[in-house]
Amino acid sequence: MNVEQSTIPKKFHDAVLHWQRHNFPDYDLLPQNWEKYFPNEPAFCLCAKMEIGMSDTIEVGDKQGAARMLKPSEMGEDAAKHLLAIIRAQASTEFGSIQQHEMTLARAPEDEDRFWVLRVMAEELRHGYQMFHMLTSQDWSSVSRQSAEEMIEEILSMRTGSHVLDAFNVDYDSFVDNVVFAAVIDRVGKYQLAMQRVCSYKPFAQSMPPMLREEAFHLAAGVIPLRRWVQRAAQGAELVTMQAIHKSFNKWMPRGLEMFGHEKGGESNIRFGFKNLKNAEAQSQYYDECKKMIADLNQRYLRARFPKLSPDEAESLAVRLLRGGERHQGVSADDLIELPEQRFFRRKGEPAWTMVGTRGETFADVESYVAHLRATLPEPYLASRDMKQYVETLREVVSGKITADQASKRMPNLKRVGGVCPCSNSVRWIVEEPPATNGPTARAPNAKADRP
Amino acid sequence: MNSAPGQVRIRPLSELDISRVVAIDERLTGVYRPEVWERRVGYYIRRDADGCPVAEVEGKVVGFMFTDLRGGEFGLEEVSGWIERFGVDPDYQGRSIGRRLFETAQAHLLARGATVLRTLVEQEDQDLASFLRAVGFKNAPLTALELRADGAGA
Numbered sequence: 346m347n348v349e350q351s352t353i354p355k356k357f358h359d360a361v362l363h364w365q366r367h368n369f370p371d372y373d374l375l376p377q378n379w380e381k382y383f384p385n386e387p388a389f390c391l392c393a394k395m396e397i398g399m400s401d402t403i404e405v406g407d408k409q410g411a412a413r414m415l416k417p418s419e420m421g422e423d424a425a426k427h428l429l430a431i432i433r434a435q436a437s438t439e440f441g442s443i444q445q446h447e448m449t450l451a452r453a454p455e456d457e458d459r460f461w462v463l464r465v466m467a468e469e470l471r472h473g474y475q476m477f478h479m480l481t482s483q484d485w486s487s488v489s490r491q492s493a494e495e496m497i498e499e500i501l502s503m504r505t506g507s508h509v510l511d512a513f514n515v516d517y518d519s520f521v522d523n524v525v526f527a528a529v530i531d532r533v534g535k536y537q538l539a540m541q542r543v544c545s546y547k548p549f550a551q552s553m554p555p556m557l558r559e560e561a562f563h564l565a566a567g568v569i570p571l572r573r574w575v576q577r578a579a580q581g582a583e584l585v586t587m588q589a590i591h592k593s594f595n596k597w598m599p600r601g602l603e604m605f606g607h608e609k610g611g612e613s614n615i616r617f618g619f620k621n622l623k624n625a626e627a628q629s630q631y632y633d634e635c636k637k638m639i640a641d642l643n644q645r646y647l648r649a650r651f652p653k654l655s656p657d658e659a660e661s662l663a664v665r666l667l668r669g670g671e672r673h674q675g676v677s678a679d680d681l682i683e684l685p686e687q688r689f690f691r692r693k694g695e696p697a698w699t700m701v702g703t704r705g706e707t708f709a710d711v712e713s714y715v716a717h718l719r720a721t722l723p724e725p726y727l728a729s730r731d732m733k734q735y736v737e738t739l740r741e742v743v744s745g746k747i748t749a750d751q752a753s754k755r756m757p758n759l760k761r762v763g764g765v766c767p768c769s770n771s772v773r774w775i776v777e778e779p780p781a782t783n784g785p786t787a788r789a790p791n792a793k794a795d796r797p
Numbered sequence: 798m799n800s801a802p803g804q805v806r807i808r809p810l811s812e813l814d815i816s817r818v819v820a821i822d823e824r825l826t827g828v829y830r831p832e833v834w835e836r837r838v839g840y841y842i843r844r845d846a847d848g849c850p851v852a853e854v855e856g857k858v859v860g861f862m863f864t865d866l867r868g869g870e871f872g873l874e875e876v877s878g879w880i881e882r883f884g885v886d887p888d889y890q891g892r893s894i895g896r897r898l899f900e901t902a903q904a905h906l907l908a909r910g911a912t913v914l915r916t917l918v919e920q921e922d923q924d925l926a927s928f929l930r931a932v933g934f935k936n937a938p939l940t941a942l943e944l945r946a947d948g949a950g951a
Contacts, residue, residue, distance in 0.1 A: 383843065385867075386843060386844065461839075558845075558846065558847070561809075561811065561812070561842050561846045562839075562842050562843045564811070564812045565812040565838065565839050565842045565843070567812075568812040568813065568815070569812065569815075569835050569838070569839050572815065572831070572835055573832075573835065576831070634813065637813055638813055641813065641815070641816040644816060645816070645831065648829070648831075652829075656816075656819075656820045656823070
C-alpha cells in the first residue's frame with residue numbers, strides 16, 4: 346500500500362477540531378492510551394489519505410475504458426450532482442456515528458472495549474475529514490449552489506436526528522448498541538467503500554482503500570466483543586444477555602438494509618461508474634454476511650455452553666434449535682440470536698411499512714404489529730422519539746391517510762438542532778486572518794466568529 | 798463472493814474468519830482456543846489485513862497465513878516480514894494452498910518494503926520446516942534461545 350497524506354486548509358481543519366471538542370470530548374484519551382491498547386502501531390493521524398498507484402481507467406458504466414475523471418467539471422452536471430450527494434451523505438454518516446458512540450462510550454464494561462470503540466470513533470473522524478478533503482479540494486459550486494464553507498457548515502451542524510440516513514438518527518440505548526452498530530452498520534460502510542473503489546472520479550476512488558483498511562478494524566471492534574459477550578452469557582454472566590444482543594440486532598438490521606437505498610435502485614451509480622453493484626445485489630450480499638456473523642455467534646455460545654460439542658455439532662444444533670422449536674439441555678431458540686427477516690420494521694425501500702415480523706410473519710393490524718415490535722426491540726428504544734414517530738406514521742399509512750411513499754419521505758423527521766454550535770450563538774469558523782486595518786475580517790458567509 | 802466449485806480463492810483476513818481459523822487450529826492441535834484467535838485476529842486486522850491472506854474453497858476458509866512487517870527487533874534493523882501464524886485444514890492439505898498463501902503474503906510484504914522474510918519453526922515440526930524450505934527459506938545465521946521461568950527444559 347502506498348498512501349499520500351495531506352491536510353485540508355487550516356480553517357476547515359480547525360472547524361473539524363472545533364466540532365470534535367464539542368461532540369467527541371473523549372478524543373484526547375486516545376493518544377494518552379494508544380501504547381497501552383495498540384502498542385507499536387502507527388499513531389492515529391487526522392489527515393486525508395489517498396491511495397497511490399490506482400488505475401487511471403474507468404472500470405464500469407457508460408464511460409468504461411475512458412480515463413478516470415479528476416475534476417467535478419469533467420463529470421457532467423447530473424453525475425457531479427449525484428456524486429456530491431454521495432460524498433455529503435458519507436460525510437454525514439462519519440460525523441453522525443461519532444455523536445451516537447459518544448453518548449454511551451463510558452458505559453463500556455471493559456476498558457479494552459472502550460478504547461477499541463474510541464479508536465473507531467477517531468477513524469470515523471478521519472473518514473469525515475477525508476470527505477471534507479473531497480469537498481474542499483475541488484470546486485463543486487456549479488452543482489452544489491453552495492460554497493465549500495457552507496457545505497461543511499451544514500454537515501458539522503447535523504445532530505442525531507438531522508443526519509442524512511436514518512441509521513444515524515437513532516440514539517444508542519447502551520454500550521450493546523456501540524458494539525452491534527459497529528458489527529452491523531459499519532458493515533454497510535464496508536460495502537459502500539468497497540463498491541466505491543471503482544469510482545470513475547479518481548480522487549474519490551483513491552480515498553477508498555485507506556478507509557477500507559480502517560473499516561476492517563471497525564467490524565472487528567463489533568464482532569470480537571460480541572463473541573466474548575456471548576461466551577460470557579453462556580457461562581451465566583448476568584449483565585449482557587443473548588436477548589439484549591438479539592434485540593439490538595433487531596433494532597439496527599432494518600436501518601442497515603435501508604442504507605443500501607431502494608431495492609430497485611442503483612442503476613445510476615453503475616451508469617456513472619461510481620459503484621459496481623446495484624442496491625439489491627449489494628444488500629443481498631450484506632444480508633448473507635450478517636447471517637454468517639450470527640451463525641458464528643450462536644456457535645460460540647453453544648460451544649461455551651456445551652464444551653464437548655464439536656464445531657459441526659454446534660452448527661447443526663443451532664440450525665435445529667432455530668428451525669424446529671427443539672430444546673437441548675435447557676437451551677432453546679430463545680437463547681440464540683436470530684437475524685430478523687429483511688422486511689422486518691422497514692420504513693424505506695420496497696418493504697417499507699408492510700408490517701412483517703422478525704421471522705417473516707405478516708400482521709394485519711397495527712396494534713398486533715406494535716405488540717410484536719414491543720416484544721422484539723430493546724425496551725429503552727421503545728420509549729424513543731424515533732419509535733413514537735414510526736408508530737404514528739405507520740398508523741397513518743395503514744388508515745390510508747398517507748401513502749407508504751409519503752411516509753418514507755417523511756423519515757427521518759426528527760430534526761432537533763441545526764446550524765448551532767453548542768458553545769456560542771453560531772458556527773465553528775475560526776477567524777484565520779487578523780482583522781484588516783481598513784476593512785472587515787475575512788469570514789465564511791453567514792458565519793460569526795468562534796468565541797467559546 | 799464465493800469461489801467457483803473446487804477453486805481456491807485467496808483474500809485478506811476478515812473478522813468473520815475467526816470461527817474457521819479456530820476450527821482449523823483445533824483440528825491441527827486438538828485444542829479449542831477461541832480467545833487466543835479473537836485476540837490475534839483483532840491484532841492482525843488492525844496491523845494489516847492484506848498481509849494476512851486466507852484461502853477459501855466454496856465459501857469455506859480452509860487455510861490462513863498471518864504475517865507482520867516490523868524492523869529493529871533483536872538488532873535486526875532490516876525491515877522484516879515475519880510469517881507468524883499459518884495453518885491449512887488437514888482435509889485440504891496437498892493442494893498447494895500453503896504455497897499460494899505464502900506467495901500472496903510474500904508479494905504483499907515485499908511490496909511494503911520487506912527486504913527479508915523471517916520465521917521460527919519448532920524443531921520437531923519437520924513438515925512445516927520442509928514446506929518453508931520448499932518455498933525458499935534457508936537456515937538463518939541466528940539461534941533461538943530461551944530461559945523458562947520455571948527452569949524447565951534447561
